[in-house]
Amino acid sequence: MSIKTFLLPDLGEGLTEAELVRWMVAAGDVVAVDQPIAEVETAKSLVEIPCPFEGVVSTLHGDAGQMMLVDEPFISVNTGGEDAAVPAGEESERAQSYREEERAGTQVPAEDDAESDEGSGNVLIGYGTSSAQRKTSRRRKPRSGVASAAVQAPAEAVRVINPLVRKLARDNALDITTVKGTGPEGLILRTDVEAALSADAVQPEPATPAAPMPTPAASASASVAVPVAQAGEADAKTGLPVASSQVLSGVRKTIANAMSTSRREIPEATVWVDVDVTKLLKLRSKIKESDGQAPSVMALVARFAVAGLQRFPELNSRIDVEADGGLRHTLFEGVNLGFAAQTDRGLVVPNVRDAHKLNAKELSAEFARLASVAREGKAGVADLSGSTFTINNYGVFNVDGSAAIINYPEAAILGLGRIVEKPWVVNGKIKVRSICEMTLSFDHRVCDGGTAAGFMRYVADAMTDPKAALASL
Incomplete structure (x- = not known):
């Protein structure tokens, strides 16, 4: 059999994630090309995602209510036939993306990397962009110092399929090579990076000379982390029972950010x-x-x-x-x-x-x-x-x-x-x-x-x- 994995496509205007509202198919269902398979809610609208493959649904890579990231596995389809018979140019979307991420971590892509795969260049829901465009978007210039030397090393690449996971580690000064992946074949997931950051946060700090006691004004202005209470629990600030508590996402998050930006900038x-x-x-x-x-x-x-x-x-x-x-x-x-x-x-x-x-x-x-x-x-x-x-x-x-x-x-x-x-x-x-x-x-x-x-x-x-x-x- 031949399993092809479809990645959540570029949904346009720089959107990097979408909430999975519902699946319209289930594992074992027969799907046709362009058949709607799921509804996802972006920060802009509710979008139906069509399937680019024909075959039998093998795996659904997410549950209703889950935030799905662009360029991560979305659905796997058994298209029939033998793996050995699959031409090199028709490999799994997932395998192709995975190898591109591996190469991005170990070598500098050639500027004139010729591509035989030509696409329309349009961001089409259900199909994303062409292979050449995806490669171009993932290119990163080597940084100076250790990072530049690492690019030229022949060592095995860090197994990270998602550039957002790399960015999360980089923004928090976390050496991603020290993170142990829990995904398939040691793939490093977002949860692995978050767990590593949490572990670093609780590590005891080296002893330092005693600092002067803060003044009352400084203590009052210091930021205090308030535990997040679940429904039915008492709120730490007010003492009142919490009816509900959730992180804003989708349209509500977009509205909140837009309103804040307007008030702040205008x-x-x-x-x-x-x-x-x-x-x-x-x-x-x-x-x-x-x-x-x-x-x-x-x-x-x-x-x-x-x-x-x-x-x-x-x-x-x-x-x-x-x-x-x-x-x-x-x-x-x-x-x-x-x-x-x-x-x-x-x-x-x-x-x-x-x-x-x-x-x-x-x-x-x-x-x-x-x-x-x-x-x-x-x-x-x-x-x-x-x-x-x-x-x-x-x-x-x-x-x-x-x-x-x-x-x-x-x-x-x-x-x-x-x-x-x-x-x-x-x-x-x-x-x-x-x-x-x-x-x-x-x-x-x-x-x-x-x-x-x-x-x-x-x-x-x-x-x-x-x-x-x-x-x-």
Whole structure:
């Protein structure tokens, strides 16, 4: 028989891990090429992984809920035939990757390493990149000193299949040659490195001269490790029973990191205004009566916002930090319009590419399509990245306003509150009008308050008198 092991492929945009949600096959099942075999949750979306081989499932290299790493064994399939009959160019994905990692630890790859295996170069879910690309991504330049000498030594390579395991050891100054592997044929796993680091941490330190006693202030500022309590146990800080405790992963981890980065990197300010949208709602009702359907309110506001960005392009931009610490301000021609969508997996931001080319009806259709795809967990990386400006309709949660956090690395986010009837002064008389609170959080580095206020006033005026605004678009 011939066993081929498929490695978890490159899932795009630098993602290195994914949570295994469920297997769609079991050991012993017959699988066909391109048949979906599992669902994994990345930091971006829920992805179905297809099988690149045809045969009988031999081994599933993971359980539901487990974090799986890119370029590690994912599934093994018995493709039939004899091992001896397998051509050299069609070896197991696992064996190929393993040998590449071994060579990376003992010799410097030739710069002009010719490859007969040519691929499309596309990162295709279920297939990864070509063999040549995988080899290129694993090349490492030798470091000076002992590391450089070790590269030229003919000694047996350290058995490490995953570059992330090597990095974990390197970041913690652990000599990986001293680690005993518990995997097949002595393969060093992540757990082996973590165990070695834990063992080093409890080793007694050599005696040193007594240090001065710390001052009370120093003692108070020192970091104290708090034991992690499990469900039902008492929390060390509060004394309260713990309902649940888990490390953030997947979408929740991505959201947490993005929010922290935005608050840390962007000096944001917020402006807001109450808008009379009575005429906007009447216009939408007339469109629905005549056409049978009408754009959503958010789509109409988005059309005005896109037009506003053409007049105030600073808000459709990005600030990047240069290598020397300088700041680069990039403005865009055109708008990729992101919109916040609440899903069972957390808040995600799909984006409508080239939103400036779409009318209100087309924007409404794209909002509905992308929201549906996102809630089903099937949005691709391209659907969830690349936006240049975001709109957030938090009115669906029945709240009036919110100072939203900017979707990093964008420069601004527009927020819409709920529409409620309020007494409003119109031409000197009090009338009942439909009022919506609109907010804009913006990066104060890209513009001053006058620009932000000008954009807000343009959008608010268009919402108040939509016929006049649409006539000029």
